[in-house]
Amino acid sequence: MSTVIKGGLVIDQTGERNADVAVEDGLVVAVGPDLSGDEVLDASGCVVAPGFVDIHAHLRQPGAEEAETIETGSWAAVRGGYSAVVAMPNTNPPIDCAAVVQEVLALGRLAPCDVYTSGAITVGRKGEQLAPMAEMAALGVRLFTDDGNGVQEAGLMRRAMEYAAGLGVVLAQHCEVDSLAAGGHMHEGEWSSRLGIAGVPAEAEELMVMRDIALSRFTGAPIHFQHLSTRGSIAMVRAAREAGVEVTAEAATHHFTLTDEACASYDPVFKVNPPLRPADDRDAVREGLSDGAVDAIATDHAPHSPDTKEMPFDQAPPGMLGLETALALALTELNLPLAEVVGLLSWQPAAIAGLKGVHGVPIAPGGPANLCVFDPNETWTVDPDALASRSRNTPYAGRQVRGRVRHTIVGGLPVLVDQEMRP
Amino acid sequence: MKHLLSINDLGAEGIDEVCRLADHFTEVSQRPIPKVPALRGKTVAMLFYEDSTRTRLSFEVAARRLSADVMGFSVSASSVNKGESVRDTVATVSAMGPDAIVVRHRSAGVPQQTAAWTHASVINAGDGWHEHPTQALLDCYTIRDRLGSVAGRRIVIVGDVKHSRVARSCVMAFTALGAKVTLVAPPTLLPPEVGSWPVDISFSLDAVLSDCDVVYGLRVQKERQSEALLPSLREYTAQWGLTVARAARLHPDALVMHPGPVNRGVEIAPEVLDQPNATLNEQVRHGVAVRMAVLYLLLAADPDLRPEGGGT
Numbered sequence: 001m002s003t004v005i006k007g008g009l010v011i012d013q014t015g016e017r018n019a020d021v022a023v024e025d026g027l028v029v030a031v032g033p034d035l036s037g038d039e040v041l042d043a044s045g046c047v048v049a050p051g052f053v054d055i056h057a058h059l060r061q062p063g064a065e066e067a068e069t070i071e072t073g074s075w076a077a078v079r080g081g082y083s084a085v086v087a088m089p090n091t092n093p094p095i096d097c098a099a100v101v102q103e104v105l106a107l108g109r110l111a112p113c114d115v116y117t118s119g120a121i122t123v124g125r126k127g128e129q130l131a132p133m134a135e136m137a138a139l140g141v142r143l144f145t146d147d148g149n150g151v152q153e154a155g156l157m158r159r160a161m162e163y164a165a166g167l168g169v170v171l172a173q174h175c176e177v178d179s180l181a182a183g184g185h186m187h188e189g190e191w192s193s194r195l196g197i198a199g200v201p202a203e204a205e206e207l208m209v210m211r212d213i214a215l216s217r218f219t220g221a222p223i224h225f226q227h228l229s230t231r232g233s234i235a236m237v238r239a240a241r242e243a244g245v246e247v248t249a250e251a252a253t254h255h256f257t258l259t260d261e262a263c264a265s266y267d268p269v270f271k272v273n274p275p276l277r278p279a280d281d282r283d284a285v286r287e288g289l290s291d292g293a294v295d296a297i298a299t300d301h302a303p304h305s306p307d308t309k310e311m312p313f314d315q316a317p318p319g320m321l322g323l324e325t326a327l328a329l330a331l332t333e334l335n336l337p338l339a340e341v342v343g344l345l346s347w348q349p350a351a352i353a354g355l356k357g358v359h360g361v362p363i364a365p366g367g368p369a370n371l372c373v374f375d376p377n378e379t380w381t382v383d384p385d386a387l388a389s390r391s392r393n394t395p396y397a398g399r400q401v402r403g404r405v406r407h408t409i410v411g412g413l414p415v416l417v418d419q420e421m422r423p
Numbered sequence: 424m425k426h427l428l429s430i431n432d433l434g435a436e437g438i439d440e441v442c443r444l445a446d447h448f449t450e451v452s453q454r455p456i457p458k459v460p461a462l463r464g465k466t467v468a469m470l471f472y473e474d475s476t477r478t479r480l481s482f483e484v485a486a487r488r489l490s491a492d493v494m495g496f497s498v499s500a501s502s503v504n505k506g507e508s509v510r511d512t513v514a515t516v517s518a519m520g521p522d523a524i525v526v527r528h529r530s531a532g533v534p535q536q537t538a539a540w541t542h543a544s545v546i547n548a549g550d551g552w553h554e555h556p557t558q559a560l561l562d563c564y565t566i567r568d569r570l571g572s573v574a575g576r577r578i579v580i581v582g583d584v585k586h587s588r589v590a591r592s593c594v595m596a597f598t599a600l601g602a603k604v605t606l607v608a609p610p611t612l613l614p615p616e617v618g619s620w621p622v623d624i625s626f627s628l629d630a631v632l633s634d635c636d637v638v639y640g641l642r643v644q645k646e647r648q649s650e651a652l653l654p655s656l657r658e659y660t661a662q663w664g665l666t667v668a669r670a671a672r673l674h675p676d677a678l679v680m681h682p683g684p685v686n687r688g689v690e691i692a693p694e695v696l697d698q699p700n701a702t703l704n705e706q707v708r709h710g711v712a713v714r715m716a717v718l719y720l721l722l723a724a725d726p727d728l729r730p731e732g733g734g735t
Contacts (some may be wrong), residue, residue, distance in 0.1 A: 193614040195533040196553030196591060201615075266532025312511050312530030314551070 002029070003029055003414055005035055005407070008043030011339050012050055012362045013347050021048055023369040026412035030365055038143030041407045043373050047338060050360045051083025051113075051408065053173075053344040053360060054323060055143065055250060055353045056226060058114070059085070061107060062100070063092025063116045068303035068390045070104065074111035075388040076323040078302070078416045080307050081372035083337050083404035084114040084350070084359045085323075089125065090148040092343035096120035096131040100137045103170035112415040112423070113408075114370070116353065118143040121171060129153050130160055145172035148273070149227060152178055158215050168350065172224040175208035175233065176200075176274065178418075185314045187275040188262040195264060197313060200213030200231040200275055209233045213240045213247060222246040224352055229255045229274040231284035234323035238293035250298040253322050253329045256285040258395060268309050270397050274303070275318075283296045286334055289344060299326050303391035316391050321394040324387050329396070331403030335336035338376060346372075373407040380404050383420070388421065389397050426545045427717055430556045430595040435672050438596055443566050444716035445709065449720030451488065452712055464489035465722050467523035470496050470537075471510070471548070472503065472528040475705055477683060478548050478557070482525050485714035491722070494521055509533060510540055517541040521723050531588075545723040552586050555721040560684050561591035561713040563600060565706050566637060569678055574601035581607040581663055582690060585614045585652075589682045590641055594622055599671070605631050606662065611652040612643075619657050628663050635673050640665055640690040660689055672707045678702050 002024040010019045010031065020035035022026060023416035054077060061070035070087070076086045087104055095104060095117055108115025117134035123129045125146040131383050133144055144164060150173060151157045156175075164171050181204035185190050187246075188199020210227060213236060216223040228234055228249050237249045254272060262270040270276060301318025305352035309316050330341045350360030354358055361367045382396040408416035433441065451459055454687060467486040471479050486493050495515065502514060508530070516524060523544040524532045533552030538545040549555040566573050576595050584590040584606050597604050598621045605623040606613065617624060625631050632638070647653045660666070665679065670692065673679075679691065679701040687693045695701060 188615045190619045192615040193616045193619065196588060198552075199615055260498075266535045307508070310508065311534070312509060312528065313532045314530045316542050 003039045003041060003409070004035045004037035005041045005048050005371070005414070006035070006416045007042045008046045008048035009299070010048045010243040011342050013210045014261055014362045015345065016339060021363060021371065021373070023409060023412050026369055028365055028367045028369050031363060033098045038324050039414065040375065041417060043407070045377065045408055046375045047342070048374050049342045049374070050346045050363060051372045051410065052081045052327070052394065053349040053355060053359045054082050054301065055296060055298050056147070056252070057087060057301045057323060058090065058303065058319065059087045060303055061091065062103060067305045068206055070107040070111050071116055072388065072390040073301065074113045074115060075322070075421055076321070078112045078408045078410070078421065079405060079419070080289055080325070081321040081327050081374055081408055082113055082323060083370035083372065083408065083410045084116060084355060085119040087115060088147045089118050089120040089145065094120050094125050096123055096125065098132070098135040098139055101136050102118060105139065107227045112421070113410050114308050114359065116355070117141060118145050118147070118172065120144065121151055122156070126148050128154065130163060133164060133169065134167055137169050137241065142169050142171050143224070143352070144169055145174065145226065146371055147172070147174045149376060150174050150176040150178070154211055157212065158219060158274050161219045161221035161223065163217055165219065167331035170222050170224050170305070171313065172226050172353070173204045174213050174226050175309060177204045177207045178206070185265045185271060190280055191260045191263055195266070197263065200282065202232060202277065204238065205230055205274055206232040209236050213245055216247060217245050218265045222248070225249040226292065227252040227274055227298060228288070229253065229277050230281045230284065234284050234288040234293050238288070241293070248295045249293065250296040250352070251285045251289055252298055252300040253295045253326045254320060254395065256289065257281055257329050257333050258282070262395065263313070266313050266315050269393050271313060271316055271318050272300070272320050273318035277324060280301055285371065289334060297326060297330055297344045299323050299376060303395050305391055309393050316380070319393070321387065321389050321391060322420065323384065324381055324389065325394065326337060327374060327397050327405060328380070328401035328403045332401045369409055369412040371409040372405060374403060374405045376403050378404040424577070424721060426538050427556055428545065428547045430559055430592045430599065431689055434453060435599045435687070437598060438560060441560050441713060441716045441720060442567055444719055445564050445712040448488070448707070448712040448715040451715070452628060457487050459491060460490045461719055462486070462489035465492045465522040466520065467492055467495060467718065468494040468496065468516050468524045468543070469517060470729050471522050473549070475548070477710065479529065481707070481710040482548060482714050484711050485718055488711070488717055489718055491718065494519065504569060509536070513537050513540045517543060523718065528712050530606070546717060546721065549556070549588050551588065551704045552591070553588050556591050557587040557594050557710070557714055557717055559596035561706055561710040561716065562593055562639070562680060563596050564709045564713050565702050568652050568680065568709065569702065570636060573597060576636040577634065578601045578602050578637040578639060579605045579607055579635045580639045580641065581611045581628055583643050583647060584608050584641065585612050586644070587641045590639065593639065594620060594670045598622070600710040605635070607631060609653065612647070628669065630667055635677060636674070637678045638665055638673065640679070640685070642682065643686065643690055656689055657671065657702065663693055664689060665691045667692050667694050676700070680706060683707070
């Protein structure tokens with residue numbers, strides 16, 4: 001059975017052209033005018049792009065299935081235009097050995113998009129002992145992180161980087177120095193001062209960025225920085241890259257959209273780690289995405305059930321949903337050309353996650369049919385109850401945004417057609 | 424006004440109105456039967472998640488003197504110890520139909536969250552490091568009673584401002600009424616970005632002592648030593664305590680205030696606490712009249728029922 005995406009503007013890393021795209025047996029078979037096929041997906045007024053890749057999604061399985069499962073999280077991804085997601089390892093048990101990797105991958109094979117997983121750098125994400133990275137890498141894990149925790153010990157991080165480099169995998173760091181951040185629940189600044197909430201200073205992130213740049217230079221191993229949130233962090237990454245250090249960085253949608261002022265509501269839906277920062281940091285994230293200091297947009301999709309979020313601010317867990325709103329926020333909040341937004345969501349994160357050749361691939365005959373079709377001009381209002389995620393903790397409830405995913409094709413199969421999920 | 428969550432809900436006019444009402448209720452409190460029927464039939468629920476003696480008793484006495492019914496709630500004897508969430512407890516208490524819920528919680532923002540979860544009026548009786556509006560109101564009332572007005576007064580607040588809900592409310596209230604506030608503390612006990620607060624800062628109590636109308640001491644907790652915020656309480660007292668020697672340098676009419684409970688000999692020397700310009704007991708006494716005023720303001724919706732001289 002063949003599918004033709006008709007009348008769209010094809011955008012990939014090779015450029016833009018008006019063309020139909022024909023898909024069959026999991027591959028793109030033709031790109032050009034007047035194509036036909038068994039099923040026709042209308043793409044008039046839409047962009048046809050390589051499917052998006054989220055290198056930072058908390059799918060919560062195993063362990064917190066009441067908040068999200070690999071299945072529900074993958075549907076949220078598909079609704080957001082993602083053909084691939086990389087699961088974070090802070091599950092219960094954590095993804096720190098081959099057995100748990102296999103469970104996640106097995107569940108992922110039943111999901112509507114491609115599910116990859118990261119692995120923990122240290123056993124139990126405790127920052128004490130290296131996790132068996134080789135056995136996880138043998139199962140295809142390409143990104144290792146203790147996400148939620150930064151690796152505190154410089155000596156341990158050095159050895160982890162050296163070991164990972166030997167395996168050809170990349171370490172991704174959640175940058176946060178615990179001794180500065182401990183006990184904090186929002187950005188330390190004017191708002192935390194006024195609200196009487198203990199703060200996390202920007203320096204808690206920046207010190208670890210600084211350290212890991214030094215370790216990367218020292219070991220020659222690449223380092224990926226997760227969800228950078230401060231002007232200082234982004235400036236250091238920019239300078240490190242110019243100096244030839246092998247660094248990559250991602251920014252989360254909320255860090256270029258929201259500021260710490262949102263916490264004045266005391267609604268824990270705005271509690272996230274790293275925290276929402278002041279407008280100047282938000283602007284720095286936008287600048288970093290614009291000038292290439294930041295390589296990728298990530299969602300840090302972090303579902304929490306209402307019971308755990310409807311708590312006093314300082315007792316609620318951090319995290320917010322992101323998969324279904326990322327494209328719209330990027331188009332609404334970032335003043336960037338369409339091709340750059342698509343690159344930040346697709347081939348640039350695909351490269352970081354080691355998915356080159358499978359996701360974020362130029363749309364041409366013979367290439368894998370992992371595609372996203374979106375209308376860059378459709379405006380819509382975020383409704384928590386209309387999300388595919390099992391959780392409802394979106395900070396964008398009621399917000400009007402622009403840009404909506406219409407179709408998503410994974411492995412040649414249309415899994416989202418006219419915004420309807422096709423199980 | 425439906426809730427009292429922050430001093431900002433009142434502003435200068437609202438604080439003045441509370442003080443005028445409190446004048447009336449002070450008179451009521453001095454009657455042989457210190458009770459008026461203003462809130463007869465109303466119910467006030469006490470939701471205290473944190474230990475409290477003076478604030479809780481003060482609210483209870485205030486409610487009873489207005490003839491309101493009081494629903495008590497003690498954390499240790501309640502389903503909170505069985506793991507019930509704040510939201511569920513608020514729903515349970517609300518289902519019994521109180522007109523007001525007085526909330527104290529160790530987490531900042533809980534009164535604001537509670538207001539979204541109930542139809543009752545919510546009064547913040549202290550939330551984490553955030554605010555304690557009725558304390559600030561009774562402090563304004565005490566200064567007004569002693570010195571005639573708050574406007575133009577030079578008020579020094581000394582101590583652990585960073586962790587103090589009293590300080591946050593007092594700064595807002597005193598500055599709203601036109602006082603000049605100076606915070607005195609080691610930098611480790613000042614809040615972040617304190618430059619954005621409408622106050623002056625000094626690290627030396629000695630430098631500001633002789634030139635103020637009120638010294639307001641804040642409670643210092645022993646934990647601050649283990650958090651590396653203070654070397655020791657001994658050093659704190661030596662540098663920032665209101666010792667006998669320092670008190671001697673105060674203007675004779677200057678007030679010595681403290682929200683209590685006081686660590687005698689740490690924040691303020693015992694001898695200083697016994698001097699006539701120390702207002703600790705007056706603050707507690709005024710607390711009842713001020714809380715009567717707050718309950719009255721929130722719950723006695725019909726202005727025709729307001730007492731004479733109550734001001735409208």
